[in-house]
Structure formats: structure tokens, C-alpha cells
Amino acid sequence: MAQIILNENEGIEAAIHRFKRKVSKAGIFPDMKKHRHFETPGEKRKRKLVAKHRQRKKYSRH
Template sequence: MSQVIPGESEGIESVLRRFKREVSKAGIFPDMRKHRHFETPIEKRKRKAIARHRQNKRRFRT
């Protein structure tokens, strides 16, 4: 769980920006999207195959 404590004279915009940064670092959004709806085994296989493809593409990009 991400938590941000605002400073004495810190504006709400900067606190919100820090909170969004913490949430993205923690990886909450991808996890939330993954659990948003039921995923069939076929969809799961496709998603993992695409992820493997992207990972291999990055690995051999040099």
C-alpha cells in the first residue's frame, strides 16, 4: 500500500504528484488491470507469449 504524508506548507498538487509516482513505482496499476476481470487460459497464454516476445526483443536490441 502506498502512502504519502503531506508536508507543512506543501500544496495538494505536489502531494498528488508524489502519490502517483509512489503508486507507479509499486506497480499497483498493472496489477489492478490484471485482476479487473476474469482471464481465460487462452487469453493468459496470449498475454504471456506477447510479454516473452517483448522481453526477447528488448534483450537482442543492442
């Protein structure tokens, strides 16, 4: 869980900016999007297969 403590004389905008950066570095948004909907085992296999093909295609270009 991402958490920040407000410093003295720190504006709310700066605190929000710090919080967003911390959440981004923790990788919470991609994980949240991944768990937003239930994924059947077949959908999971298909997603992993597509990712595997993308990865292969990415590294085969030389």
C-alpha cells in the same frame, strides 16, 4: 499500498504529484489493469505465449 503523509505547508498539488510518483514506482497501475477482468486459463496461456514471442523477437534483432 502506497501512502503519503502531508508535510507542513505542502500544497495539495505537490502531495498528489508525490502520491502519483509513488504509485507509479510501486507498479500498482499495471497490476490493477491486469486484474480488472477475469482471465480464463486459455487466455492466460495465449497472453504468455505472445509475450514470449515479443521477447524473442526483441532480442533476435542484432
